[in-house]
Amino acid sequence: MKSLIAFTKKEWMEQLRSGRLLLLLIIFTLFGIMNPAIAKLTPWIFELMADSLEESGMVVTTVTVDAMTSWTQFFKNIPMALIVFVLMESSIFTREYQSGTLVLALTKGLERYKVVLAKSFVLIVLWSAGYWLCFGITYGYNSYFWDNGIVQNLLFSVTCWWLFGLFVVMLMVLFSVMTDANTGVLLGTGGVTLAVYLITLLPKAAPFSPAKLMGSVALLTGAEEKGDYYKALPITVVLCVVGVMASIPIQNNRRL
Amino acid sequence: MEMLQITNLKKRFGDKEVLKGVTLAVPEGGVFGFIGKNGAGKTTTMKTVLGLLKPDEGTILVADEPVVYGQTATNRYIGYLPDVPEFYDFMTPSEYLTFCGEITGMDKKDIVTRREELLELVGLSGEKHRIKGFSRGMKQRLGIAQALLGRPKLLICDEPTSALDPVGRKEILDILQAVKEQTTVLFSTHILSDVERICTDIAFLHDGVVCMQGKLSEIKSGKRTEEYRIETEREADARTLAEKFSECALSGERQLLFREGKATIFELMRFLADKEIEIAGVERMEPSLESLFMEVVKK
Numbered sequence: 001m002k003s004l005i006a007f008t009k010k011e012w013m014e015q016l017r018s019g020r021l022l023l024l025l026i027i028f029t030l031f032g033i034m035n036p037a038i039a040k041l042t043p044w045i046f047e048l049m050a051d052s053l054e055e056s057g058m059v060v061t062t063v064t065v066d067a068m069t070s071w072t073q074f075f076k077n078i079p080m081a082l083i084v085f086v087l088m089e090s091s092i093f094t095r096e097y098q099s100g101t102l103v104l105a106l107t108k109g110l111e112r113y114k115v116v117l118a119k120s121f122v123l124i125v126l127w128s129a130g131y132w133l134c135f136g137i138t139y140g141y142n143s144y145f146w147d148n149g150i151v152q153n154l155l156f157s158v159t160c161w162w163l164f165g166l167f168v169v170m171l172m173v174l175f176s177v178m179t180d181a182n183t184g185v186l187l188g189t190g191g192v193t194l195a196v197y198l199i200t201l202l203p204k205a206a207p208f209s210p211a212k213l214m215g216s217v218a219l220l221t222g223a224e225e226k227g228d229y230y231k232a233l234p235i236t237v238v239l240c241v242v243g244v245m246a247s248i249p250i251q252n253n254r255r256l
Numbered sequence: 257m258e259m260l261q262i263t264n265l266k267k268r269f270g271d272k273e274v275l276k277g278v279t280l281a282v283p284e285g286g287v288f289g290f291i292g293k294n295g296a297g298k299t300t301t302m303k304t305v306l307g308l309l310k311p312d313e314g315t316i317l318v319a320d321e322p323v324v325y326g327q328t329a330t331n332r333y334i335g336y337l338p339d340v341p342e343f344y345d346f347m348t349p350s351e352y353l354t355f356c357g358e359i360t361g362m363d364k365k366d367i368v369t370r371r372e373e374l375l376e377l378v379g380l381s382g383e384k385h386r387i388k389g390f391s392r393g394m395k396q397r398l399g400i401a402q403a404l405l406g407r408p409k410l411l412i413c414d415e416p417t418s419a420l421d422p423v424g425r426k427e428i429l430d431i432l433q434a435v436k437e438q439t440t441v442l443f444s445t446h447i448l449s450d451v452e453r454i455c456t457d458i459a460f461l462h463d464g465v466v467c468m469q470g471k472l473s474e475i476k477s478g479k480r481t482e483e484y485r486i487e488t489e490r491e492a493d494a495r496t497l498a499e500k501f502s503e504c505a506l507s508g509e510r511q512l513l514f515r516e517g518k519a520t521i522f523e524l525m526r527f528l529a530d531k532e533i534e535i536a537g538v539e540r541m542e543p544s545l546e547s548l549f550m551e552v553v554k555k
Contacts, residue, residue, distance in 0.1 A: 109360055
């Protein structure tokens with residue numbers, strides 16, 4: 001336990017001193033501000049463009065925006081935030097393989113599974129903190145400008161998306177223990193994400209795919225019910241646990 | 257007691273057989289030099305001892321316990337310094353040693369005393385900067401400190417001096433010399449002068465097998481070839497000698513190397529006396545490690 005804590009502490013120190021932590025916080029904050037800001041600016045943009053639109057024969061009436069506009073933006077932008085997160089953290093394992101820093105820790109008797117656990121833990125905390133920070137900021141602005149009450153199933157739908165993020169984190173860990181280079185992690189994570197997304201295009205298989213959780217914006221307007229997610233949710237949770245557990249024996253057997 | 261006992265270790269990478277049955281015993285105490293050319297398999301052997309590589313065949317015992325690949329419990333006896341040690345360079349040396357102590361489960365007080373002791377030993381005690389800007393020599397010294405932190409019974413250094421300048425090399429050798437009281441040192445190298453300076457025992461690894469091992473002093477005396485360097489006053493005499501004795505080889509205009517074979521040194525001397533050949537000097541050659549090494553490699 002002591003060694004697990006020590007290694008986790010080292011991971012935090014690395015995130016902090018390399019500036020990654022700060023950068024992630026800034027990025028998620030910006031995304032959080034962007035959602036209501038875009039919603040707030042929409043009428044103004046339309047107004048600015050009204051003259052030119054009128055010339056082309058379109059009449060612009062007053063555009064009304066509300067919390068829903070902002071939340072729709074949230075779900076549009078969060079995939080971008082996830083991609084930035086993956087790009088920034090994809091080397092969390094591989095840079096240690098390539099520099100050889102892990103060899104010294106492991107030859108000191110640090111068990112390999114603790115490396116997987118510590119790094120998974122750090123990734124989960126970083127993603128969760130960033131995600132909920134982004135959510136919190138959007139929520140705060142939305143309740144200040146408009147009324148969050150008009151959106152349905154808000155907490156449930158954002159939790160779905162957060163879980164999808166955890167699924168991607170699991171993929172990062174899994175591909176990190178299987179490959180030596182950053183590109184392998186990115187390709188693997190991207191490839192599987194694309195695959196589960198393609199599954200959602202098949203109507204019959206769609207409810208079972210973790211990528212179903214990405215479409216949870218449909219819950220806000222009531223276009224879908226919570227029940228529509230009751231298959232994808234447990235499947236994703238199980239996949240996350242299985243993925244991290246599978247990473248451990250793979251890590252134990254890899255050559256360093 | 258043998259600190260490390262390797263028996264018939266084999267390892268191949270693809271179709272290249274790197275280790276072809278290495279058998280090696282490192283006795284407790286002293287400094288053991290593990291000598292071989294680049295690519296002889298020194299690093300492969302050491303990594304297998306550390307459980308970083310899976311052997312194809314053979315057994316390894318560290319302090320009489322077998323080494324298991326992957327989760328290697330025997331590593332608690334070992335301090336390891338890789339050829340190019342890489343540290344978390346966002347840490348300071350003192351933070352790094354604390355981290356190392358914590359992952360090995362040392363208690364807090366012990367970490368602090370040991371850390372200060374070792375930083376002092378390797379001359380990094382005043383160093384408050386992060387490892388990022390360290391020179392190779394400084395990293396190598398920090399590497400020794402981290403390897404010694406847990407008071408290992410066996411210190412394994414993979415070519416600790418190869419990449420260093422003469423000053424850096426001397427520092428490392430002095431440190432290794434100093435710690436041999438506390439631990440058994442096994443270090444690999446291809447720099448023979450380093451071996452002659454500090455080693456008590458040696459083993460030559462060549463072509464995937466250990467072809468010679470034992471006490472440095474015994475190997476040197478046992479391998480004493482009867483070799484003499486002879487210098488004549490006149491060039492013509494040197495040529496005459498070279499023609500007369502097949503054991504003689506010209507090594508300069510007036511210099512010869514005489515290696516006893518059919519003809520002994522006495523016969524040569526008798527010949528010199530008979531012919532009244534004037535001599536500038538006769539010297540018996542000490543076998544150098546280099547000549548041993550060359551002999552081993554040529555075989």
